[in-house]
Amino acid sequence: MENKVRVLHVSSPLTWRGGEQQIAYLLKGLKEAHPEIESLVVCPEGSVMEAYLTKHDNQHHSYTKRSGLSPSYxxxxxxxxxxxxxxxxxxxxxxxxxxxVIAHLIIGSKIPIILHRRVDFHLKSAFFSRYKYEYKHIQKVICISNAIKTIVSESNIDKDKLELIYSGVDPNRLINTGADIRKELGLDKDKVLIGNIAAIADHKDYFAFIKVIKELRIKNPKIAGLIIGDGPQRNEIENFVKKENLEEHIHFLGYRADANSLIFDLDLFLMPSKTEGLGT
Structure with a gap:
C-alpha cells in the first residue's frame, strides 16, 4: 500500500456519456498496465458511474449530489x-x-491536480470560473483536441501546463450482440433506420436531426429516426417531434447500456452536433 501511487478521480455526472466511458477506459488501462497505481473514484450516489464501479469492483466513494454545485458533494x-x-x-x-478546488482551498491542500477538459465550450467570464482554471495547484490540463486546447488558452493558465491527449476508443466493445431494434419497436423489417447516440442537449442539435428526418421522409416514407440517449432537453425535443407530427416515425430509446450494439441496426448514423470536443 505504501508503495502505491494513489490517484483520486473525481466525477460528478449522474448519467453516462463520453467522459464517463473515458474514465472506465482509464481505470481498466491503469489496472492492467500500471499495477503500481491505485485508483479511487468519487462519484454521486445513484449515478450510472456508481453502478459501473460496483459491478467492476472498482474502489469508490459516493456522495449525495442534488444540484450542479451541491454542498454535500x-x-x-x-x-x-x-x-x-x-x-x-x-x-x-x-x-x-x-x-x-473549493475542497482543496478549505483544507489548504497542496496535493497536485490534473484536470481533464473534454468539452469545447468557451470558458465563462465569472471570477471563479476563471480562477479555478488558473488555480496554482493544477499541474496539467489534458485537452482532448486542439480546439479545446485553444479555448483553454484563453485563460491566464500557464500554456506549458496544457497537454494534448486524444480520447481513446476500444474497438472490441463494438460487438453485434444480435439486438433487433426493429423487432423491439414493432417496426417493419424494411424500415430505414437513421439514428444518433448522444445526450439530448442543446449542443447536440436534435432540432436539426428531426428536420432532416422530416425532409428525408418526403422522398422515402420508410425512414424512421432513432434517438438513443437522454438529457435535459428531452421534453423539449419530444414536444418538437409532436409539433412536426412525427411521433410515429421518431423513437426515443433513452439511455441504453447496449448502445454499442444498437449501432449495428442503423442504416445511417446522423450526428448534427453544433460542436464536439473531439470533432472540432
Whole structure:
C-alpha cells in the first residue's frame, strides 16, 4: 500500500456519456498496465458511474449530489481527500473541478491536480470560473483536441501546463450482440433506420436531426429516426417531434447500456452536433 501511487478521480455526472466511458477506459488501462497505481473514484450516489464501479469492483466513494454545485458533494470530495490521502487528484468534469478546488482551498491542500477538459465550450467570464482554471495547484490540463486546447488558452493558465491527449476508443466493445431494434419497436423489417447516440442537449442539435428526418421522409416514407440517449432537453425535443407530427416515425430509446450494439441496426448514423470536443 505504501508503495502505491494513489490517484483520486473525481466525477460528478449522474448519467453516462463520453467522459464517463473515458474514465472506465482509464481505470481498466491503469489496472492492467500500471499495477503500481491505485485508483479511487468519487462519484454521486445513484449515478450510472456508481453502478459501473460496483459491478467492476472498482474502489469508490459516493456522495449525495442534488444540484450542479451541491454542498454535500463538495464536502464528500473533501472527506475523500482527507481520508484517502491521494498523491494526485484527477478531475474529470466542470462540476467536479469546482468541487475539488473549493475542497482543496478549505483544507489548504497542496496535493497536485490534473484536470481533464473534454468539452469545447468557451470558458465563462465569472471570477471563479476563471480562477479555478488558473488555480496554482493544477499541474496539467489534458485537452482532448486542439480546439479545446485553444479555448483553454484563453485563460491566464500557464500554456506549458496544457497537454494534448486524444480520447481513446476500444474497438472490441463494438460487438453485434444480435439486438433487433426493429423487432423491439414493432417496426417493419424494411424500415430505414437513421439514428444518433448522444445526450439530448442543446449542443447536440436534435432540432436539426428531426428536420432532416422530416425532409428525408418526403422522398422515402420508410425512414424512421432513432434517438438513443437522454438529457435535459428531452421534453423539449419530444414536444418538437409532436409539433412536426412525427411521433410515429421518431423513437426515443433513452439511455441504453447496449448502445454499442444498437449501432449495428442503423442504416445511417446522423450526428448534427453544433460542436464536439473531439470533432472540432
Amino acid at each position: 463538495i464536502f464528500g470530495v473533501l472527506k475523500s481527500i482527507k481520508s484517502y490521502k491521494p498523491n494526485i487528484i484527477h478531475i474529470h468534469d466542470a462540476h467536479a473541478h469546482t468541487a475539488v
